[in-house]
Amino acid sequence: DAMVIQNPRYQVTQFGKPVTLSCSQTLNHNVMYWYQQKSSQAPKLLFHYYDKDFNNEADTPDNFQSRRPNTSFCFLDIRSPGLGDAAMYLCATSRDPVTYNEQFFGPGTRLTVL
Amino acid sequence: ILNVEQSPQSLHVQEGDSTNFTCSFPSSNFYALHWYRWETAKSPEALFVMTLNGDEKKKGRISATLNTKEGYSYLYIKGSQPEDSATYLCAFNAGNMLTFGGGTRLMVKP
Numbered sequence: 142d143a144m145v146i147q148n149p150r151y152q153v154t155q156f157g158k159p160v161t162l163s164c165s166q167t168l169n170h171n172v173m174y175w176y177q178q179k180s181s182q183a184p185k186l187l188f189h190y191y192d193k194d195f196n197n198e199a200d201t202p203d204n205f206q207s208r209r210p211n212t213s214f215c216f217l218d219i220r221s222p223g224l225g226d227a228a229m230y231l232c233a234t235s236r237d238p239v240t241y242n243e244q245f246f247g248p249g250t251r252l253t254v255l
Numbered sequence: 256i257l258n259v260e261q262s263p264q265s266l267h268v269q270e271g272d273s274t275n276f277t278c279s280f281p282s283s284n285f286y287a288l289h290w291y292r293w294e295t296a297k298s299p300e301a302l303f304v305m306t307l308n309g310d311e312k313k314k315g316r317i318s319a320t321l322n323t324k325e326g327y328s329y330l331y332i333k334g335s336q337p338e339d340s341a342t343y344l345c346a347f348n349a350g351n352m353l354t355f356g357g358g359t360r361l362m363v364k365p
Contacts, residue, residue, distance in 0.1 A: 145298065176355075181264065183355040184344070231299070238351050243289065246299040 144168070147232050147247035154222050155255050162217040162250045164232030170245070172238050173215040175207060176231040178249075184231055190215060191238065219252075227254045257281055259347045261356035268335050269364050275331045276359040278345030282326035287348040290319055290330055293358070294341040302330075302343075335363045 145166045154160040164173065172191050176184040188197045190209040204226070206218040219226055229251050233244040259280045268274050280288065287306045293299040303312040308323040316333045332339055342360045346353040 150296075181357060181360075183259065183357045185355075186352055189352070242287070242348050242351065242353060243301060243304055244346075244353060245301070246291075248296065248298045 145232060145234055145245055145247035147230075147250050149250060150248065151251050151253070153253045153255060154219075156224065157221045160219050160222055160252065162219075162230050162232075162252070164215045164217070164247055165213050166234045166245075167213070168234055168245060169212060170234035170236050171212075172235045173209060174233040174235070174244065175215070175217050176233065178229040178231060179227075187217070189238070222252070222254045224254050227252055257347060257349065257354040259345065259354050259356040261343075261345055261359050263359060264357065265360040265362070267362045267364065270335060270337060272335050272363075273331065273333045274335055274361065275329050276343065276361075278328045278330070278356055280326050280328075280345070280347040280354075280356075281349070282324060284349040285323045285326075285347075286350045288321055288323075288328050289346040289348065289353065290328070291344040291346065292341045293344060299344060330359075332361070335361070337363045337365050339363050 148163045174189040175187045178184040187201045204220050209215045229249045231249045232247040235244045262277050290302040291299040303319050305321040310321040312319050318331045321328045340363045342358040344358045346355045
């Protein structure tokens with residue numbers, strides 16, 4: 142089945158220790174998104190890639206970076222995690238953002254910062 | 256900043272009860288309204304994409320209505336089952352990115 146895969150499902154890191162979260166897709170979609178969801182809050186868009194074009198949301202901290210080496214993979218790098226970065230990180234894909242923008246999600250990576 | 260709100264935040268019902276919850280969104284620049292179901296440890300799953308004022312959509316025991324003029328959508332579940340326990344998210348599309356509400360967490364007791 143075509144799908145969106147996130148690894149790892151659970152990640153524990155130490156305060157200030159860089160961490161990378163991974164997302165891959167078999168849908169061959171043009172757009173990949175990263176969302177952050179803190180407890181009982183709305184998922185918040187951090188950034189997205191439209192093909193190779195990177196689009197950062199205005200309020201995404203500089204501590205968060207992303208890479209998309211090819212169509213299938215996208216990575217979220219947190220350079221110096223703080224306690225406030227503990228959250229669920231969701232990856233999603235869509236064919237394009239211009240039509241109804243139906244997005245397909247991975248199961249998320251829950252990040253704990255000690 | 257787009258304001259998308261869902262109520263209630265959480266809901267406990269007994270098996271067999273019917274239930275409904277609300278998503279409110281801006282009534283201007285409407286393009287589409289999405290509903291997702293997110294079960295614990297799984298991926299959020301698309302339920303409906305609603306695009307026209309007055310839209311009603313149905314999938315099994317779950318249905319949704321849309322009022323774009325007043326900026327709200329209702330999600331109904333008829334005869335709730337334990338497997339309906341999940342967080343239900345709505346997302347507003349003003350023409351490009353999705354803005355999500357905080358979700359309604361539904362727990363159905365057997």
